Amino acid sequence: MRRADRLFQIIQILRRSHRPVTADAMAQELETSKRTIYRDIADLLGQRVPLRGEAGIGYVLDGAFDMPPLMLTPDEIEAAVLGAQWVAGRGDPVLASAARDLIAKIATAVPEKLRPFILEPAIGTSPGRGAAADGVDITKVRAWIHAGRKIAITYRDERGETTRRVIWPVIVGYFDTMRMLAAWCELRQDFRSFRTERMVAAEFLDERHGSRPGELRKRWKRHIQETRGVTLP
Template identity: 40%
Template sequence: MTRTHRLFQLMQTLRRLPAPVTAASLVDELGVSLRTIYRDIDALRGLGAVIDGEAGFGYTLVEDAAMPPLSFDNGELEALVLGLREVSVIGDPALARSATTALAKLKARLPARQAHRLQHAVLDARRWQRPPEPGIDVQALREATWDEATITFQYADAQGRESRREADPLSIVYMQNSHMLLAWCHLRDDYRVFRLDRMREMSRTGSSFRPRRVGMLREHMERLRADAEAQGRSS
């Protein structure tokens, strides 16, 4: 990890963890020594970061007064609220929790008038029936997708037939009231869509398909779009 990257990670950690953040907590988060933490705090202060506290008491990152306050116009605020509330009701369990905490953090950072508008937004997202529960750890699947790591898993099709699949995960989408994995299936040697609630026992194979994910996803989406348009014309 370069020093620049480490300083950036330190700033992000100070923003994320509840204040005051102890040096010991920063050591655990960043995997560096106490001496490095103290030196990096001094470096950030020298660069203009306003950080209250000292060794033994913990640190609190204070937003720089030279930075503009976090603010949105009314339309942007409604869009953010609607998007986060939608994720909280259709996202997988881990992502739904993240959406809820993100909304709370956003409210805490906004000016009082906009925080009130966020709390009482006129737009909302409701689902009377939640998506089927995923059969795998979706956070692990997201990480494998970001890492462009090939995965293997047990899969049951619509008729309940079981098969072991190996696939290159491209994207996770919500469609047709279910969470779906868009992937390149090694068994079928073609693009496929897998329902997450029918997946079990997922793990990485140790192989990587980097850096082809973006191009493969674009091609997969084009095929899905073409199929949908063809079905629309035939109906």
């Protein structure tokens, strides 16, 4: 790998991590030596890239750092196309349309020599089998998640019994045959998952639940880890 490419990759590694990254971890990913990584870090610092940290502990990139987007590599293109293919086949109508538009935009933006990775991909997903019709506007649910607002739903369980609940939406999960909304339920005072096709009615409230969306998501992840033993990314 050329030195310039390696410097860009170090920045990318630090960008995607929320924790300090050690030189050893970067060296393993980039298939080089720790000594090379230390030299590269010194070069980046000399170029005024705002890195913080030290040897043995790890490095972080200042969140205020801004750099123009880098040209996508073939592997990055295929990763983006594979993800967009999956969403196009399984997402709600708005996201499915956005996924198809994304593929078209990537095809337009990349150099001619990289377009076969999009137009003639070597990867693919199985066709979606079609999720059951949602009983709630998923596009609006996603907006309420970002806004930190509550939703009042009427929910029908597997026995056909209905309850009215006020929930704090956390995340929408997309599966082959259904969609799930994870949320804090005020009725149960705990996190619950709701199948969207079982939502009989939904009222999108202006009231905020008072937790930052990111913090509520962290609490939900801890709940999943403690109750199911699963660590989410």
